[in-house]
Each structure stands twice: as structure tokens, then as C-alpha cells.
Amino acid sequence: MKILLTNDDGFTAESVNVVFDILMANGYDVTLVAPERNCSGAGHSIAVYNPVTIHQISERIYCVASTPADSVRLGLQYVYKDVANYPDLVISGINMGENLSEDIYYSGTVGAAREGVLNGVSGLAFSTPGRQFNHLKAAAEIVLQLVELIKYNKNLLINKFLWNINIPNTALENIKGFVATTLGRRELHLPFEKQITPRGQTVYWQGDSGLIRLGAANSDVMVAKGGEYVSITPLEIFPTAHEQLSQLAEILKQG
Numbered sequence: 001m002k003i004l005l006t007n008d009d010g011f012t013a014e015s016v017n018v019v020f021d022i023l024m025a026n027g028y029d030v031t032l033v034a035p036e037r038n039c040s041g042a043g044h045s046i047a048v049y050n051p052v053t054i055h056q057i058s059e060r061i062y063c064v065a066s067t068p069a070d071s072v073r074l075g076l077q078y079v080y081k082d083v084a085n086y087p088d089l090v091i092s093g094i095n096m097g098e099n100l101s102e103d104i105y106y107s108g109t110v111g112a113a114r115e116g117v118l119n120g121v122s123g124l125a126f127s128t129p130g131r132q133f134n135h136l137k138a139a140a141e142i143v144l145q146l147v148e149l150i151k152y153n154k155n156l157l158i159n160k161f162l163w164n165i166n167i168p169n170t171a172l173e174n175i176k177g178f179v180a181t182t183l184g185r186r187e188l189h190l191p192f193e194k195q196i197t198p199r200g201q202t203v204y205w206q207g208d209s210g211l212i213r214l215g216a217a218n219s220d221v222m223v224a225k226g227g228e229y230v231s232i233t234p235l236e237i238f239p240t241a242h243e244q245l246s247q248l249a250e251i252l253k254q255g
Contacts, residue, residue: 001151002029002087004075004116008039008068008095008108011061015094015136019126020061022140023091023147031087033075035108036063040097041206044111046070054078068092068112076119083120089147090116093126094139098166100220101186103209104235110164117162117237122150128167129224138172142230146178166224166231179229184219186210 003023007016011034023030033054045067052066054074062079064071072090080086092112099107113123124146128139146165150157168175190207197203212221223231 001089001147003031003147004072004080004087004090004121005030005032006034006068006071006075006090006092006112008035008042008092008112010035010038011057011063013038013096015096015133015139018136018140019091019094019143022137022144024060026144028147029087031060031062031075031079033062033064033071033079035068035071036065039067039108040095041106042067042069042108042111043106044069044114045108046073068108069115072112072115073119076116076121086119086121088121089150090121090123091126091143091147092116092123093165094133094136094143094167095125095127096131096133097127098129098209098224099125099127099164100166100209100224100231101184104164104183110162110235113164114162114235114237117160120160122157122160123162124165125163126165126167128169130169134169135171138170138175139167141172142167142175146230146232149178162235162237164220164233164235166220168224168227168230170227174228175230176228177230178232179218179223181218181220181223181231181233182216183233183235184212184215184221186212186221 046069047066054064092109095109104110110125113125116123187210192204220231220233
């Protein structure tokens, strides 16, 4: 099983290299193609006015001077080259910090996995909460377990898919299993924080994620809040609001 591994924290990030090692140790054909620097919050952005470069670091590791989505695009086109040779999965992460609710629109981790699906390769985006990895090896073991589930259930996964996965930041023995979830709701991000630099310039720092609302028990935010189960949310690629089409058509008739 061939896997293109990427992230938005950069190719030197400890987390993506731990995932690389555990997948390789278990017989998977893994190639790491990731940004040369941290691109957290890059979403699904791509380079438009700047050229993109790719450098081979070792036999199976490449770094890209651009975004996570460009890393996947260039990895598929430059490293794998022929569509017939494309990998079976794009795995993005493990991200330091959860990606829940509206985070999927800002997240470079999710954007990279989504880019895989747009190119015909199923994508998995992995994240874990907190500002440091307290149980990185446990999280990597969860990645391996899910890849194994996919490997042995290919007959059930006919169509290409995008899954957003949040792993509790806890010891492996404390994780009770996997749960299929919906996207939940949180309050809006906290306001920007104003700061004056030593040179007198006014700058603004992004506020923290908003508070979690009480919601459906099977939502990603509530499962993540519980801290016992791995949340897996299947995501649509083309988010047309189908329920609004008839309303829109009626309005347009009046034009």
C-alpha cells in the first residue's frame, strides 16, 4: 500500500517523522512530501504568483517551498508522476493542535488531505489537541490502526473519501476506540490581541479558538471534549447548499 505523507508543520516536524517511521516499520511504502517550513493556518491555499521548488532530502523525503496543498500536488505530479502510479492514500499530520468544527477551513493539515482527494487519492487528516505532544507514539499507533482498517476494508471504500480525524492527547490504553462524528459548533474565535512592538509598531495576534458549545453527542467537538475516543468526521469536497437551490431559483425568477 503506497502512502504520500505530508503535514502543515514542516518536513522536519517530529510528529510526521514518527508517523513515517511507524508506517515504514509495518511494511507500508511511504514517501514524505511536506512544506519546508511551518504552514499552520494555510488552509487549502496554493502559490499563484510565486514559483514553487521541491528538494529531495533523502530517498523517501522531499521538502517543498510552498503550502501543504502544493506539497501534495507537486508530490503527486513530480514524485509519483504517472496517475497509474499514484499512492493509495494521502495522510496529513499528525498536527499539533486539534482541527475541529470550522478549523477545517483554516487548517493546512485538512487542506493537504483535501488536495489528495481532488487528485483522485483518498485523504486522511490527523490532529491531536494541545500545544505539545504528550503521547506522540500513541497517536502514531492510532494512525497505523486506522490505515490497517482501511487496508482490510477496501471493498467498503469504493469512492474516494476525506476524513478529518482528531486523536485524544492521552496514553494508548486510555483511548477506547473510534467514533464516526459530525462537525460540531464552537463560538467564534476569540478577538485578535493587540500588541505594540519595541519599535512602536502595532501588531495583532490571532485569538484562541472559541469555546465549545453543548451539542450533539456525536459531534467532533463533543467527542474531542470527552477525550476518550478518536473522532472521525467524513467531509464533503464540494459543499453546495442543495437545500437553498429551490429558494435561490424562486428569487432569481423575480429578477
